[in-house]
Amino acid sequence: WGEVATPVTPAMLTGKLDRFLYLVIHEDCHDQFELPYGIEEALCNLITFKAMAEFTEEKYGPYAREHRAIRRYAETQSRITRATITHYEQLATLYARYESKQISPDALLQERAAIFKLAAKPLAWTQGELNNVSIASNMTYSRHYPFLESVFDALGSDLARTVAFFRRVDRIKPSSVDVIKRHGIGGENSVEYIRAYESAVVETIRTALANETGVKS
Secondary structure (H helix, E strand, O other): OOHHHOOOOHHHHOOOHHHHHHHHHHHHHHOOOOOOHHHHHHHHHHHHHHHHHHHHHHHHOOOOHHHHHHHHHHHHHHHHHHHHHHHHHHHHHHHHHHHOOOOOHHHHHHHHHHHHHHHOOOOOOOOOOOOHHHHHHHHHHHOOHHHHHHHHHHOOOOHHHHHHHHHHHHHHOOOHHHHHHHHOOOOOOOHHHHHHHHHHHHHHHHHHHHHHHOOOO
């Protein structure tokens, strides 16, 4: 069973061990938190990658083929996350140039195609499949990942401590009503609200981490 009693599918059961473990742990993670979507997706990826490695080391042993494969999978996904941020920012810069009329529509399309071509391999996408929608979706899982991983490191790379820490953050985070009032936002259905809420939770994390470790992130 996955998140909110979602049944396991035959495709999932017959898939590779790495994908199976990823889905089980990641979706279970979502049942533990009620954080802003962009933060929770990145956090659940972080927890999943670390938990996958711990699980297979415990179950199969540190030198087992299964454990080595899972460690490679987790490390690869972490690299893809960072590559996603890099290429997304390149696209954002390109579109900003277009919006400010520094380049023509044709130049935009040509330069975007070049970025997608270079990004396909590091993002592990098949040539031609990468587009604005797919990279924007991946960015939801990536934007806050490096920061959250730095929190994991600051907590001694202790997975149990990290989960407990973020459950505490979840309890003390500002409410959506507080964020709306503070920023004078009309409602929750806007990019402005999403960004403001994520920023507010990031500040909550920084404060909580400083209180726990005595070190500002």
